[in-house]
Amino acid sequence: MNFEILAERLSRPEPPWLYRADDAVEPQRILVSEGDMAIFCLDSATMTTVDDFFEIIARELLFPDYFGRNWPAFDECLADIYEWYPMQTIVLVFAGSEALLSRDTADLPTLFRILTKVSQELADEVIEGQPWDRPSVAFHVVFDLGIETTAVGRSLPLLPIP
Template sequence: MTAQEAFSALQRSPDDAAVFELHGASMANHDRLFEEFSQRMSFPEYFGKNWPALQDCLDDLTWIPAAGSYLLVIHEWADVLSECERDRPVLERILYDVGSMWAQGPESMIAPFNTLLVSD
């Protein structure tokens, strides 16, 4: 998706959507990726800065106000994990699994959780 397409999608987001924008240029390695997620999504202090902890936090989101939907926009996708590209599929799988979990979770928790990967 291009930056223009992402901007257009953001404009159509429902009013009760929680939108988080992250920047791939700030996520060239694991440490920086975990820091960017933590800062942009206001993860709790107990976030362990590893893959399982990232998935746990994305599966939970109880520290932010409940929303009708969640949209994660990752700009500069080509720059994400550029220093360790072999691990990018791990992140992709986590994002896929989180979206599926939110779509199929307990009825009281079902909410769309989508990720836009933007190549600016």
């Protein structure tokens, strides 16, 4: 997989925010973290429950110790990801996504809703003369072929993986 080409396609802060890859993805940690771009590849194989998901996402994305390991706290910390990774483009890639929340499938719509909401929020530049000011951030999420999008009531656009 050519992650530079993938990142170029996802470098604009505009919808669609969530994609389904047209191929399987091998899990790795941080694939690219240079310049204005960070791409994280997360192994969904061990994220079968909500508790597992929160534990792994907090560790991999370096959420602060006060992360409450619940959906509102996930929403808040993810919306603040620019504080930990001040990049113009941030991409989360979920490898092995067929296992993602497979034991807590009722939570998949909540995950998709938060990921979409945060992507939309980060796309808007914040200029208020405050310490939390930030540029527009292109935040996208890519699930590999395993994700069962019917569980969330919508399909995801297909992203060709170079």
